[in-house]
Amino acid sequence: HLATSLPLPSERDHLRPRIDLIVFMIDIKSKYSLKNVEASLAYVDASFFLGKVCFLVTGVGRVNYCSVEINAIWKLGEDYCSPVLFCELELEAIRVATAQRLLRMLQICAGHVTGVSALSFGSLMRNSADD
Amino acid sequence: KENADPQRTAFLLRKQWALYSVTPLYRFSNAHLRAYARLLSAFIAAEKQKGLAVEVGVELDIKVAVSSLPDLRGSEQDQAAILVQLSLRSSTSKKKSEEKLVWSGCFCCVFGDDLSEKIPQDFTCLPLFLTNGAESYTSIVGSWFQKTFDCSFRRLAISPLNLSWMAAMWTGCKVDKLTTATELVFSVSCLPQPLDISYAIHPEDAKALWDTVQKTPGEITQEEVDVFMDCLYSHFHRHFKIHLSATKLVKVSTAIASAHCDGIIKFLQSQYLTGVLMLLTELAISHIQ
Numbered sequence: 116h117l118a119t120s121l122p123l124p125s126e127r128d129h130l131r132p133r134i135d136l137i138v139f140m141i142d143i144k145s146k147y148s149l150k151n152v153e154a155s156l157a158y159v160d161a162s163f164f165l166g167k168v169c170f171l172v173t174g175v176g177r178v179n180y181c182s183v184e185i186n187a188i189w190k191l192g193e194d195y196c197s198p199v200l201f202c203e204l205e206l207e208a209i210r211v212a213t214a215q216r217l218l219r220m221l222q223i224c225a226g227h228v229t230g231v232s233a234l235s236f237g238s239l240m241r242n243s244a245d246d
Numbered sequence: 247k248e249n250a251d252p253q254r255t256a257f258l259l260r261k262q263w264a265l266y267s268v269t270p271l272y273r274f275s276n277a278h279l280r281a282y283a284r285l286l287s288a289f290i291a292a293e294k295q296k297g298l299a300v301e302v303g304v305e306l307d308i309k310v311a312v313s314s315l316p317d318l319r320g321s322e323q324d325q326a327a328i329l330v331q332l333s334l335r336s337s338t339s340k341k342k343s344e345e346k347l348v349w350s351g352c353f354c355c356v357f358g359d360d361l362s363e364k365i366p367q368d369f370t371c372l373p374l375f376l377t378n379g380a381e382s383y384t385s386i387v388g389s390w391f392q393k394t395f396d397c398s399f400r401r402l403a404i405s406p407l408n409l410s411w412m413a414a415m416w417t418g419c420k421v422d423k424l425t426t427a428t429e430l431v432f433s434v435s436c437l438p439q440p441l442d443i444s445y446a447i448h449p450e451d452a453k454a455l456w457d458t459v460q461k462t463p464g465e466i467t468q469e470e471v472d473v474f475m476d477c478l479y480s481h482f483h484r485h486f487k488i489h490l491s492a493t494k495l496v497k498v499s500t501a502i503a504s505a506h507c508d509g510i511i512k513f514l515q516s517q518y519l520t521g522v523l524m525l526l527t528e529l530a531i532s533h534i535q
Contacts, residue, residue, distance in 0.1 A: 144406075146475075147492035179403040179507070180494060182410075184468055 121155035135225040135233075136167050138217060143174040146182045149191075156195065166237030167224050168197040171213070176203035198240040252516045254317045257350070259516060263376040264384070265402040265509040265526065267533035268353065270361070270369035271395035276314055276326065282394075283312040286330070289390045309333045309345060320357035320524055325372050327354035332383055349379030351387055356523040361531045373530040374523070375399060376511070402509040402526075402533055406495040409505060412525065413495075414471040416502040417452045418460060419518055426514070428452040429504075430478070431497035432490055443493065445482055449501060 116131075123131070137159060142148040152170070159168065170192055174180065192199040202213040224233040287310040294308075311331045318327035332349040353372035355362065362371040377384045388399045404412075417428055427446045434441040459474045460466065479490045496507045503522050504512045511526065513519055 144494060145492045146479075147489045150491060179405050182406040182491075182494065184407060184472075186468075 120151055121158040134163075134167075136169070136217075136221045137163055138169055138171050140171045140173060141183065141188060143172055143183050143185075144177070144180045149183050149187065153191070164196055166197075166233030166235075168195060169217075169220065169240075170197060170199045171217075172199060172201045173204050175201045176205065192241075196237070196241065198237065254315060255519060256516065258352070258376070258519060259513050261378050261512065263352075263378050263511050263513075264381075265404075265511055265530075266375040266377070266388075266399045267402045267530035268373055268375045268391075268399055269397045269534055270365045270371050270373075271391070271397045273368055274370040274372075274395050276328075279312045279314060279328070283310045285394070286310045286312070286387065286390050290332075290386055293386055307335050308348075309335050315352075315354075318352070318354050318356075318523075320355070320520065320527075321359070323359055323362060324355045324357065325362070325370055327352055328372065330387060332379070332387070349383040349387075350377070351379075351384065352376045354523060354527070356520060356527045358527050358531060360528075361534070370395075373534055374402075374527050375530075400533065402530055404505055404507050404509060404529065406507065408529060409495050409498045409507060410475050411466070411471055412503075412505050413498045413500070414456060414459075414474045415466060415525070416498070416500040416518075416522075417449075417456045417474075418466075419500075419502050419515075419521075421449075421501045421515065425449075426499070426501040428501075429497075429499040430495060431499075432493040433496045434493045442496075443488070443490065445478070445490065447478065452500075 116134075139152045139155070140148070141152055170188065172188055188199060200213065200216065203209050220236070222228050223231050223236045226232075287308065290308050290310065309332070311329075311333070313329050313331075315327040315329050319325065330351040330353075331347060333345040333347050335345045352375070354374050354376070355372050356374070358371055358373055361373055365371055392398060413428070413430060426449060428449050429447070430445045432443040432445065434443065455477055456474055459470050459477070461470065476491075482488065482490050494507075498505050500514075502515050502518045504514070511522070513522060
């Protein structure tokens, strides 16, 4: 399900399936997208931040178009205890690889991978990013 | 310390300069400038013979002058700037008055210790290259320098992030007569017809806003720049319901200087010339590394 911002419209609450993973997309070329994500985060229940949230930064290929400071994004990931992934949507190979990564994360968050919980996977991702 | 003679550097003002970053020059020497001028002149003549003529006038010679500008630098550690000038002169007339300056290129380094400290002995650090004149001359001069000193040139584009730093920094500068408005130009490319939005702010209002944001005079933080820009964006949104933060900042114009994201600069105040060059040197150095 794709949404431009949160909260989701309440009219469809009863029809909505369980949400296993929230991917917040930040376009490095748009300061507005960062502000939008920051505002939307306020509407997310705290339980999601135990491994069911991640930040996806797009547009990282073109340094000359950078409108958002990378440090601000790292800090966001730290403040919300969630991993930060980088990708370039315009390159097919990277797009496909990123989609596969997210799909794998979703499987874990939905509980379809035995022995790995969303929380353990989330902390694994964060620790490897720190290195 | 301001020891730069404003007369010597006045040629930089009020002209549009294209920006390039240059890797360090191998075995360049200030003592051989006249020889370099002769060699470059011969190179240009040879290119002209090959049919890569740059000017239509067949009877015109290109005269090359290479000079050193010791006034154009930040500290004593910096390499003195090198100025290359191409003039057109009719082959029949040797009168100096009939020479027309057609192209200028200036290699400089203003407070470039970050790079100059790291490079080996035989290399000269002049990371910023400014050009004014036809692109065809730029590429000929660039090729000669590349061949002779084993360096490489890259167009120095300026990101929206860096442009907003310039907007904040230059708005804060004290200028005697604030007659030039602070202007920001944004490009919206995702529409079927690309749209350019020009946002002009009265210079005194812009300065007043910056003065409330900046906490320590002489110091600027990323946070302060963000707050400054956010104020401008929300003011615009209140009036026009457009989120400028979702667009690309492409040009910044103030009384001090104007900069375009394609790597074009115009210096407007001799008083702040060194400051702007220092910022551009920093950008050039990070572009190289």
